[in-house]
Amino acid sequence: MEAEQSAEKNVYRVQGFTCAGCAGKFERNVKELDGVTDAKVNFGAAKLTVMGTASIKEIEKAGAFEHLKILPEKGAVETPAEPFIKKHGALLASIGFIAFGYYSLFAYGEESLPSILAFLVAIIIGGYSLFLTGFKNLMRLEFDMRTLMTIAVIGAAIIGEWSEGAVVVILFAISEALESYSMDRARRSIRSLMEIAPKTALIRRNGLESLISVDDIEVGDLMIVKPGQKIAMDGRVIKGFSSVNQAPITGESMPAEKSPGADVFAGTLNEEGFLEVEVTKLAEDTAISKIIHLVEEAQAERAPSQAFVDKFAKYYTPAIMAVALLVAVLPPLFLGGAWETWIYQGLAVLVVGCPCALVISTPVSIVTAIGNAARNGVLIKGGIYLEELGSIKAVAFDKTGTLTKGTPAVTDFEVLAGGRSEDEFFTKIAALENKSQHPLASAVLKKARDYNLPFESPVVEDFTSVTGKGLKGKVDGEWIYVGNASLFEESGKLDSKWTERMHSLQREGKTVMLAGTDKGPLALLAAADEVRESSIRVIDQLKELGISKTVMLTGDHAATAEAVGRQLGVSDIKADLLPEDKLTAVKDVQQSYGKTAMVGDGVNDAPALAAASVGIAMGGAGTDTALETADVALMGDDLKKLPFAIDLSRRTLVIIKQNIAFALGLKLIALLLVIPGWLTLWIAIFADMGATLLVTANGLRLLRVKEKRDR
Template identity: 70%
Template structure:
């Protein structure tokens, strides 16, 4: 879809109810495209959504889908789920089955071709296949050959050559399998519907001194939302009053509730468990994190995966080929070899039924719908079938260090003042200097001073200067102090850093710590070692990835080699690359791709954007808190939890395996059935079992992806 087309036309999105198969969705899309005033249209079968470019009323759209009795509503509305009793919903199938049994009994008592038997079978065909025939005949008139057209031709052909019983059996089997297929697809789509029902549709809002229930569509940014214990958040916002623990499982997949206090961010759809919270709304209902997740999941299901694109191309040539084969089977033996016409017309009809590509067409989308829905429920947002399949084939994973394998929160692990230096007085001066710094490690030093109750905020610093890439300097009490890297003091001191101090620095760096040196331009006064704490589950995650068959895990960092190696050894990655600039990370990812073909990169989605973009699959940590991660990454782990990565790899590999199984099975079973034509053993009921049975088994096989758990 070109940008010009999107801009030049009104774009409207609708929800669709009533799809029974992927082929029907494609036909509906074609019908909508032919409507006056519509320039283009696209169907998202997995999410049951229609996007229309141009002008079309709901009545016109429903008329375009009349062959399936489709119902259309605007995207923001929801269908009312009507619970119909099974017997009422499928009364025509049950009546058809009753007539089939009567026909069989009449055949047993009066002979198979007797009038009572034919009448009962005819009633079974008409009652059970009325909707099938009306659609099939319309399609046949317009030369549109889908499953219903082929079934209609086959059943009418069976009646013409006197196979009334088989025609009735085929109608019953078709109706049952269609009902089961619809149920299976609804089950797969339920994962999205459950996401849509997570957030409440209204909230208690305070405006001025008044409080009242307001629909989420009418809530404005800046409104104060009051959330009582046991209630769900209706909107994203920031806590301005109160303290509580909030269950964020719906958004991030975390099972353990998270403590929330003033200034903490909360998300729509999360559950307030304990205290009363007052939350200032920060986003409109369409911009909340859960709304973005739903939108991205639905869009992900519309994106064609490589295997789906292959299947679509294959089916385009496969269906006409099958029709030619069916015609050949029906006419060649009688014309060339004098064989019985009714026998071979019957065989041709059976080929027509068995050759329908329903199972093949649905083999990929149902797997992708199920897998992406399962991932979303577990706090992993996969933004397309292509990324799901690519992750399943990944051989190497590159990790950013800070904030991914480590917590990204530096702490002071050692403070080593030199002989004759007043420990607290000097640390107060260093903290006062760092208070003016933008360096990530400055907060660790200030936190250390706060723990010791040192009055660094009262210490006056003059002539503060940042020495880019080296450190900082400033004057306190008419004396100039420096805080920076060992390299800075090698330049400052006339004879460089003394060997005994160098030995201490090297030892600390080998432990994975970043060492800062403090002092003047004539002497070193202290060493401060700062370390980024490794996540508790990093080692376990790396071990699980190796057990899943990932050949290479590489840690990429801008930190020094000593620190990098210490962290790498601690978590168990197979390789470490240190002292890398962003462009170096990018070059290394390209090098990895040339060696391993498919490479994933996991980072925070912001700092590592070039490397994430260059990898086969870019994975962002903590997507729930950052719009950038949601927008830029191929996959977002919604919680700041590395433990979701092995689950994502396991799910994608299972999905890839099931897609391959489905394609192989749906083609294999048709080949076997077609070979039965040679000895003349292919019957209509075998054909319907081969086609509808394959479709049903493919769908049920895909639903196994719902059972993949995050353990």
């Protein structure tokens, strides 16, 4: 029975988090519940994972100190936002009492009963939840920021600093509200993804069409998508033609053409045509669902800098309490200072030493950056990979399907004899290739379609595939031959002008075919795996970013690799590689240049992806292998996202370092004011709140980082 309980896993969404420290305390409280074997809070995504059998009511009780609301992950609905006055009513009332207190102070004097009562009421109303948690923590000897604030405010009241105690409470409440708002804004970048897919779809079953909830749609159902509608489920087009805006999933700026056989994804927009789509995945398995899940998991992964901050904060808080105690006690005991003055200074040290800004400095940056990357078609699977990506010195690329399109295309067609029209003769070649299953046949047919040649019109008879040589057949009564040199060598009509031109094209890494009649060759075709339009620009952008080494890895022979490499401008080329050779090559680059990223298709490049500092998959939307094997996935098969991801990661590293420096620097400056005795509770709370607001605002700047598009 115990084993069954420990195996039960439940995931909930949490509403009401105000700070990272409070999330940590909530996690500890849930772990202590009966029936719970483990619990993990994902502060970035506002989620809780519980291993065990605790009820929602019990979990909410564990979060009662912060009035948390718990909702099941599946089917969780965002509750309507509370009106500002209701949500912040206590805060507004406290501000009103503080205003009245200062009026009374100036009207009746500093020690007047009306002013003291007004400040006391402001402290009680504005700090009720703060004190409740602070006292409980004090009883358990848990010293978080609420404990420190509680001690400071009570101390201020004891020594008669009523006005400053009240202002400290209000400023702390404002600081927490702003921190909560900042984190909610960062989380909205992912919540907005959840909202892009419709909750219902028009489904045709047994000839009848009806609107059905996506949770009730089954694999194999026929989904009807009208022009201008969003697609609710992943599926395959059965009927219709349209262009679909896939930007929410892949980050592509241009709509993708869809015809029968093409895959479509939930959350994308059908722009112009009528589509009938066969559903291929359940709601929880769609590309958008996987992206959201992986991004939220990524936001929970602690980056190295965050782990450092957490460890530092563990020792920082007790150290601040010790310093505050020494400040309060040593000057009166040994230097003749006034107890009231130095106790006040000690209380101010407690306030300025609150670790709030330090604790929030890293997660707000990580959450914001990962969310922004996902919205722009880059899936980064954890803070650790975000930081690693920002530190890379070299990038290794698989060639086929990464730097190139992965499919052959006709690059050259030359009629060198016979006086034939190029279009007329190419039409006959395409008519013959239309009967073939050879990989190069598709390249010839694509070229014919691009030029609107009527290759389906000619009558093809006696079609024959000559093993190892090529094709032959009668096209409109004329024998046409297409193949390699050996197909024509037997006729003895293959002179040097043909072989010289063939060798010239082969040195460019192209596959060369001859075409002719029974009288000999008339034309020459060359095909090659085309370089992606974006690849050359991407290599240039990486150089602009300071990437010192770009290496192309391929299993192709050296001539082809050299030709493609020269066109791309990569700094090194390694050819004739097996998958295990690619692994060795990546390790060699790492040894020479340091942290290295490997970009591949996520299947045959898996060993090299795993060995690299960061494995980056050209993962077309919904490609499970790419999502699972790589640390980073470029969702639209779009290499242009790579410079954006590296730039975003580098900016994140800079901002994290800035945030840690801001958080500690402001506090250090405030603490130095203790030496001349100038530190006040006002300055202390402004230093703490200022640092918190500064690091959150600085972290949110990462939402503005966008991909640089060519003009």
